[in-house]
Amino acid sequence: MKKSNKIESIPFEEAVFCVFDFETTGTSARTEKVIEIGMTRIKKGKIVDTFSTFINPGRPVPFYITKITGITNSDVQDAPYFDEVYSQIKNFIGNSVLVAHNLGFDLSFLRSECLSADLQMVSNDAICTLKLARKIFPALPSKSLGNIVKHFKIRHRDVHRGLGDAAATSKVLIKMFNTLRDEHNIDTIEDLISFQSSASLPPTFNIKKKKLADDLLKIPPQPGVYFFKNAKGEIIYIGKAKSLKERVRNHFMSNAIRKSKKIVHAASSLEYKTTNSELTALLAEAELIKLHKPKFNTLLKNFPRSYFVKITSEKFPLPEIASAFEFDGNDYYGPYPNRNSVTETKEIVDKAFQLRECNEKEFSKKRKCYLMDIQRCTGPCIEAEIENKYNEEIKRVHDFLSGQNQSAVDRLLNKMKELSEKQKFEEAAQIRDVVQRILNQLQRSSILSEPLNKANVLVEVSATPKNEYVLLLEGKMFFRNFFIEPKAMQIEEALQDFFEGSIQSRKELSQQDLERLKIGLSWLIKNRGQIKIHYLKNYTCKEELGANFIFSKGHL
Template sequence: MYAIVDVETTGGAARYERVIEIAIVLHDGQRVVDSFATLLYPERSIPWHITQITGITDDMVAHAPRFFEVAKRIVEMTREAVFVGHNVSFDYGFLREEFARLGYMYTCRQRLCTVRLTRQVFPGLPSYSLESLRAHFGITSGRAHRALDDALATARLLEYILAAQNGHEDIHALIHHGIKASRLPEHITLERLYEAPEACGVYYLHDGRGEVVYVGKSINIRKRLFEHFADTSPKGEKLRAGVADFSYEVTGSELVALLLESAEVKRLQPRINRALRLRQFNAAIYTYTDEQGYRRLVVGRLAQRSRPALELVAELPRLSHARAWLESTARRFALCFKLCHLEDATGACFHYTLHRCAGACVGQESTEDYNGRTEQAIAALSRGLSGSFAVVEPGRTLDEQAVVLVRDGAFVGYAYFDKEAAPTLEVLLDTACAPYSDPDANRIIRGYLEQRAKTAQVLPFS
């Protein structure tokens, strides 16, 4: 049974927006056998541009049921069916968020996306939007951007997709993310893959001896595992050939997952992992002030940090990485290559002759002007953290939260706590777990916070 679902919403971000209309069409593979559709009161106003697209106004939903009033019906109609949507992650994501607001973890084991499937089954079409596909296949089902009409159009599209397949096995593979059971490793079944959680965390792929050969992170562990075993590229075939089992650890928090993945790769040294394989950093960029008062930068071994005149700016895996990063930064801030130890010259540096250096190398630029740009460069080069703060993140369950702790610019660890418990800072610091001493931890935290500057919940403490 297929449950074709379409939702209309107040916007595109499931975490912040609400569903204003939902339709579910049940299809047995041959014909439509049941349907359900309703407007929903979103408990907020509908933006003007959404009304322009859908025709749904605030007055139309003013007396409509709230989501919790139809939640049971939605579960009953979809729980034993394959969840189908045109861009299924949109519709499925909105339902999961609406259920999460009710404290319920909504999940459907099997999902089909008719966008992806029409691309696969009918390649070469100029567009795969539902409106374009309606025109291409001559599907007439009412108005676009209304839930029931779009769901019925998607149901008809599904019929075309199923009719174009060559037997049950191909249809079965489409339902299971493109995976045929016969292609899975001996001890990994579709049933086991569906038992993996649709949650954020870290997963481990094991060989026949039980050793970890790959560590990965995903905001949806089940989906990522399916993607691994559906990958038919040479890299995917190589990975699949050496895997006999998998395990996982749910983190809930994406930041915790990033930290755990990085630490586990360094701890376990899996043979398939490449990008994070270095166990420790060996190179660095330092700064010091010379006898003329110029603030200078230099690449060196990390062991040189013990020299009292040098102040550490950044740690890197290799000297070549450090030099390349310093060169690009020197160009960006118009620093003297001679004063950055990137060029040997007895007089002016080569960039001075090109008018790309203001002459600090020959004393023509004041230390005040030059050092001001050097400080800006140091800020750009440094991937460290400063201060003491906690990053509050989603937990492993709806009743839990995660917290990542940084004290005096150093990653302390992470901890979980019940939303109702409100533990003290001292308790969190005492219980915080740091999975492995990882030189990448500060960089990961800083990068994560920079990407989520407007949404991250950061609580400073002293």
Template sequence: MHGAHDQLTFDELGTPLRDTTFVVFDLETTGTKPGPDGITEIGAVKVRGGEVLGEFATLVNPGKPIPPQIVALTGITDAVVYDAPTIDRVLGSFLEFAAGAVLVAHNAPFDTGFMRAACAAYGYPWPKPAVVCTVKLARRVLTRQDTPSFRLSALAALFGSSTTPNHRALDDARATVDVLHALLERVGSVGVHSLEELVDYLPEVTDEQRRKRGMAAHLPELPGVYLFRGPGEEVLYVGTASNLRRRVRNYFTGSESRGRIREMVALAQRVDGIECSHALEAQIRELRLLAAYRPAYNRRSKNPRKSWWVVLTDEAFPRLSVVRLPKDGALGPFNSQAMAKLAADVLAGASGLRTCTQRISAVAPAGRPCAMAELGRCGAPCAGHQSVEAYFPSVRAVAQLIGGEDNVPLDSALRQLDELAAAQHYEQAARRRDELAILVRAVAKAHRLTALAAIPELVAAAPDGNRGWEFAVIRYGRLASAGVARRGVPPMPVVDALVAAAETVTPEPGPLYGAPPEEVGLLLRWLTRAGVRLVRTAIPWAEPAHGAGGWHDWLERASTATALEQAVG
């Protein structure tokens, strides 16, 4: 172990600051509370060695009104962002722009908080980059005699920035670049020359953190998964990294400010590393380890089967039920019981299925019609007004929609919506439209996941960025093998070896053949990235011709209309 103030060895110095790629970014938002729908503008500048490598800038439609005080501050109005893309359409592009770089922001917890919330809302894994806050760094470097304020405008003026901050994202990011470079010059004079030394130089590093940084010394500088273990060998925390040694070392520096993670580090006795071929394999292994160990200090994915599903009950007059465990013909997965219940209600209303929970005998039912029957939304089989044969078409229509064979319930729901609009019941029509959009998205997602999980074996390749390939062998929605063929290595022999050594996967009952929904979703996102190619597949990979796939244009129009209504209040 190193002492509290040991000098780092040459090997531990890590990445020199002159060779470190920084992405300096700024957000304009609708307020101060982080959320996926609060971003109105993103501006970012990528720099390395004092040179600008690229810029990223976009307005963002937050889908809700921008408060007057924010308009006065930024000049960004509802009209300005009316035609701008929503955050879910630009988030992937920003993450790609920032991939592999150190994130820098003025008051970084604010900006990264919004980004983390957006990633969580739209299914993007937070890449866990090193983060440098120029406010924190400035407070460490400068005194009140140097500057009376640590606001960006004051620091930009102090250092003679070529760009004046004006509460617009790209200009503020450009000004932050100048501030960052000036601060790095200051810390260089006190012996801070690497990224690791920089984050270690920041305040709030405990002696315990510094003493334990030797726990990362044995880890390779390769992608993989790391496990912090406690005094009783229990797994405290699981994470992924593109560089295991560098990522784990960050837990013992000033870049780690989360209270509960500091508590975890204080308990940790060692760190185990599992090397992986590439990032996808690391992410899959992380999911599986989280499910296996349920670490006390991880907040996500402790229960991979926490999803909810909508199923038809097995009775004479089936209804839709929300359950935890899926069976063949189930619709899902849903992240919450409330969303599953809403989709079930919309589907029942569109198909004519009953919504009551009583069991109804096929012979001589003795119930009384309820209010839904009086409204014409149920055939009242409970009172004998509808036979099993007359009820069956509704059951078949639901099963065919889930199976991708027909769209009858969606078409029926759209007709109901049009009738409400024609009768000038606009608020009710808007509510029905948003509910129908939830159902359409759920069906589309189910069809995409099921189509992938049904394939006995699929081999795909993604470019590694250096004229090599990263491979994944997928069987029934699960990663069965992973590997790489670096530049100059013939790829097909590598593929053959990976297939031969791949895990045997036996399909199980259920719409996803037993595969965890999170794993299938992660594989689907990887497969649909730009540049990924199919090498071979046991059966064609195709989504149903009928289903929600043909409703893409309607969904786009519905989303635009919803955002506009929210913007105008």
């Protein structure tokens, strides 16, 4: 299978990975055989498919291997031989990037089995999570799969089994994505391969240009963005950092990735701009890259996907799950950190409120469905005078998504009592489970309890060296001393206008506002432990708001 430069150049988070793990009769590929393979496929940061099979080694499984893996002779005696299952393995791998923990071990067995059966060995790009762990977590006493799994608090099922270990390795790789991108400037598969292969120790500085060395000494430890420039003064690379000093010096280390070495080789000078926090550094980086299009910023960074509950704006609205938001007139609640949390919230809404769940095509047929029969829908498809009642139900949904649970709980408790009296205990138990979810306040997994397009909040961010404040008024973000927009309205002025009722943010929304909101919310949900949301409707003036800050008391 021929390697593709196209594969190597794509963002590593968008690549397709095949994580595989062999169980074997021993540790040496020259003398031992494979008895099981487990594989997972990762696409866009998620496990989307799996494959596993026992493999007949043509010899007994040693007793000590059975003790470790639980795999017995009876498990493999009727299993296919390696050459009989290799076509399935090869098809599952496809053009993906191979991944294993201690890749050398698994590749040696794959190579040996192919050689002994006269099969063509795959030649895909390959990543070793053990090598990555040594680079990313040098302080960990052990980089074994078991220890890395414990470090990330990953649930590891079926230890020492092919699919169990492959799944655990997949989750480890996915957990590494943010660190690789944010702390090591990894953008592409080529960067990732270069990073894992670079020398680990001892790292030393490698600065041949005096101007660059002088510029590096001036870099402060504050958050901000930095610019590498060539001899003509053109910006060739823009990066952001929580600590400029730590991030920038990584480019000059002898064990830096290939891309960093190319940047340093092409650069003649180095400049920087500090920001109040990593959040505004991230926003500044994205906008400056779009503006300057630097040579080495070939790809804009991808941000983790967030999820929302969308309440549509049609005559009879319905709740939907959305993986993105727009300024389109719909109400978006969120973001939620993962699909499971937003799915559970949507299920609660479906079971606790009488809203339609049909799409427009079904709704237009004007035929009632079973949901009306079980009192899960008011039936706007056939009821002519139902709009007011339906709107009241929608208002209850808005209240629920804003954190007001009692109405939903009371309704479900009454329904549970009614089902119990009819001896429909299984259905009553399902309602009980929904009530328990509500009482556990699952909706708190959402960052905001107001729709994004209508939210008026001040976000207080605990940061070093000083705290950050971001004002969100109906989709528009305001900052303090944001160098990208030195003439923009400051937070203090925007807050004053808000409390005086004179601000008109909705009329000024732009594509830039949308992009800022997407990037900002992605950062906030990742760093939710550092933030406090203040809802402006709970205050009458700036001074009252400032008195309720939790990270610092007083004024902005």
